[in-house]
Amino acid sequence: MTENTVASTMTEAELLEKFAEIPSAPISDGQDRLNVLDAGISSVWPSPGARLVGRAVTLTVGGGDNAGVHAVVDSLTEGDVLVINGQGLTHRALIGELIASRAKKRGCRGFVIDGCVRDAVDLQEINFPVFARGVTPAGPYRNGPYRIGGPVAVGNVAVSPGDLMIGDDDGVVVVARDEAEQVLAAAQAKLVAEEKQRAEIGL
Ligand SMILES: O=C([O-])CC(=O)C(=O)O
């Protein structure tokens, strides 16, 4: 990808709206097919349809311990996506439907978690997208420690606060905030190119 020399012209709200119209695959194509979380992290809704677009608020927790989630959830704001490095642990859930409901009430768009969750069906019922490494009924402990903010690793990709997170049934892609307009333009161009290919195939 070339350096972005174009001055920023779009607001974050406009960017989120535009990215919401584009599937995760062409968005990753728009940044050299990079910045995609590994396929172990996917929507926990049991049937298709999860769609997430928002800005990252980052959190690092000890595996299976959600004291940090309780500490951050009531300060989330409209458009946030809580992105949690949970050390990839899969034997204990970090969140469930109740804490997700608290986040949703504050305008949080969803969670991306390198760890596990529970209450998967309820998460879909309350229409709160959650992308995680798996589902387990084993609930979290709540002792800490934790760190709010700073760069985190999720699904083998680094995420910084303010980065854009886009998730759908294919998975989750991250767009660095200062590259967002450039990536958006490239993703939109990819959509146009794919439409042309479809016409050539006769679809
Ligand atoms: O009990 C917990 O800590 C997690 C949970 O299931 C919920 O928030 O619904």
Ligand SMILES: [Mg+2]
């Ligand atoms: Mg629960």
